[in-house]
């Protein structure tokens with residue numbers, strides 16, 4: 614993925630926001646590159662008109678993402694101007710979380726992928742692997758984060774996080790995990806019945822009266 618072979622903080626941040634609610638294929642084929650062409654830097658985005666930003670986001674949905682992205686770029690641009698430097702993203706997770714539209718997951722992804730910090734990422738694929746490794750059916754977020762922090766490879770966090778995503782996408786898949794070729798099988802407690810973990814949340818169907 615282009616956002617994994619770059620050191621550009623803004624490119625990585627943009628990809629994380631786009632990928633929050635959208636499939637990789639859609640982001641890659643239709644939105645990521647045109648958006649970067651129109652707004653090539655954090656400053657260009659921060660200085661842009663919101664309507665122009667929304668126009669480039671058209672069809673991607675969840676427009677709050679675009680509004681927050683624009684707001685954050687504007688804030689960072691102003692901060693950069695006050696300090697006489699080009700706008701940049703903070704590397705600290707607590708600082709990242711304070712910015713509009715950046716939650717715990719995105720903050721960790723930016724810290725891990727843009728700053729190569731020794732922190733874990735947390736997304737659906739990673740959650741599934743952690744649940745299966747530890748036979749967890751309905752873990753809390755806190756439990757998962759604790760396990761993820763224990764498990765992350767502190768020396769090679771970037772490779773570790775990328776590997777977890779790749780294993781989740783290609784080996785430890787939701788319906789038919791390939792445990793026989795999985796590099797984690799020797800430590801996986803759930804490999805005998807992996808699809809039991811995690812338990813799927815039942816969709817609550819409202820009853821109309």
Ligand code: SF4
Pocket residue numbers: 742745746784785786790791792793795796797798801802803804807
């Ligand atoms: S051994 Fe199987 S269940 Fe465990 S992490 Fe690997 S693919 Fe998933």
